Amino acid sequence: MFAVAKKxxxxGVLGLNERNSEFIMRLNPRSLYPRVDDKVLTKQLALDAGMPVPDLYGVITNQGEVSTFPDIVTNRESFVIKPAQGSGGDGIIVVTGRSQRKRDCYRLSSGMIVSEGEILYHLxxxxxxxxxxxxxxxxxLIEYCVRFDPVFADVSYQGVPDVRVVVYRGYPAMAMVRLPTRASDGKANLHQGAVGAGIDMGTGRTLNGVLDDEVVEDHPDTGALVAGLEIPHWTFILESSAKGYEVTGLGYLGVDMVIDRDRGPLILEMNARPGLNIQIANGVGLTDRISRIDAIYNASASPGERAAVARREFQL
Ligand SMILES: Nc1ncnc2c1ncn2[C@@H]1O[C@H](COP(=O)(O)OP(=O)(O)O)[C@@H](O)[C@H]1O
Ligand SMILES: [Mg+2]
Known part of the structure; x- marks a missing residue:
């Protein structure tokens, strides 16, 4: 165990203890956590900063309001329900349509049909x-259900992939795209069984993937190659994630974006304790990139300038 940690x-692979003590404690003041630990607030902050997000259809704030659900979705065919303070994809349901026979029955991304009563119980x-x-x-929260960009058609199973960018002191340091699988049930969280693929920061092109900490070349359900995809809107994605620093004040930050086929990149959430398996997906450690950013750090650089630096410095 000790030998592995040393290796x-x-x-240059950042470990959990180091991440927690060096980066999270030093760069992320606790007082700023509410900005990212509540998805309703994060959405509002992002909107205020001019960043696109999935439209909010409604918020249910207490038990008494649960019964307002049918009104919130009355004209909607698809939507996503999620806990404002959730994480790891837990408690999220992606509704992609309604039952043809009964309008108050909903179809989930897996194809399963659930009744209104079951949704109310979940809420x-x-x-x-x-x-x-x-x-x-x-x-x-009940929000717009993103329809993914066609580039992901072959590498995503019944769900919307998301792009995670780790941003250090406002500079994008590393990125990966997470691809839903049969196991992950419409969600792109690695804990749920999604595949993570590293991204070349310079070009926005994907590298090999990681599934349960093992390197994989193809998607487990579709068989398509994970590497070599070109993430659309790459420059915009890097600039938006860099801007996440101004929006949250967090020096060590994970920004999650999804790419809608009509609306382009949208901010899904931001995270004060991004996981470390992004390093496995990229086959490189964060330590060198962090040192490089410390060396070239410029407090007056704009988000666009910081994104350009990341593209140049961390190109493979
Ligand atoms: N509005 C949405 N439309 C489609 N899929 C979504 C939407 N919101 C979340 N998802 C799916 O659920 C996953 C987790 O959502 P996220 O908001 O990041 O919550 P968590 O904090 O639990 O990770 C996303 O990566 C995506 O695959
Ligand atoms: Mg997430």
Whole structure:
């Protein structure tokens, strides 16, 4: 165990202890956490900064409001329900349509049909805090269901891929795209079984993937190659994630974006404790990139300038 840790450190792979003590403690003041730990607030902050987000259809803030759900979605065929303070994809349901026979039955991304009663029960659990980080009562968001860009058609199974960018002191440092699988049930979270693929920061082109900490070349359900995809709107994605620094004030930040086929890149959420498996997906450690950013750091550089630096410095 010790030998493995040493080897990883020598390879410049950032470990959990180091991440927590060096970066999260030093660069992310606790007082700023609410900005990213509540998705309703994050959405508002992003909108205020002129960043595109999935439209919010409604928020259910207490048990009494659960019954307003049918009104919120009355003219909607598809939508996503999620806990405001959730993480790791838990408690999220992606509704892609309605049952043809009964309008108050909903079709999930997996094809499963659920009744309105089941949705109300789920909303009640969300509001009760079942999925909230703190365990305290929570809110449920109901928002626009993203339709992914066609570039992902062959490498995504019944769900929307997301692009995660780790941003250090405002500079994009590393990125990956997470691709939903049969196991991940419409969500792109690695814990749920999605595949993560590293991205060449210079070109926005994908590298090999990682599934449960193992390197994979093709998507487990579709068989398509994971490497060599060109992420659309790459420059915009890097600039938006760099801007996440101004929006949140967090010096060590994960920005998650999805790419809608009509609306382009949208901010899904931001994270104060981004995971470290992005390093496995990229086959490189974060340590060198972080040192490089410290060396070239310029406090007056704009988000666009910082994104351009990242493209140049971290091109493979
Ligand atoms: N509006 C949406 N439309 C389609 N898929 C979504 C939407 N919101 C979330 N998802 C899916 O669920 C995953 C997790 O969503 P996210 O908002 O990042 O919550 P969490 O904090 O649980 O990771 C996303 O990566 C995506 O695959
Ligand atoms: Mg997420």
């Amino acid at each position: 990883l450190r020598e390879a 009640s659990n969300i509001v009760g805090g079942q999925y909230s980080l703190s365990g305290n009562p929570d809110k449920a």
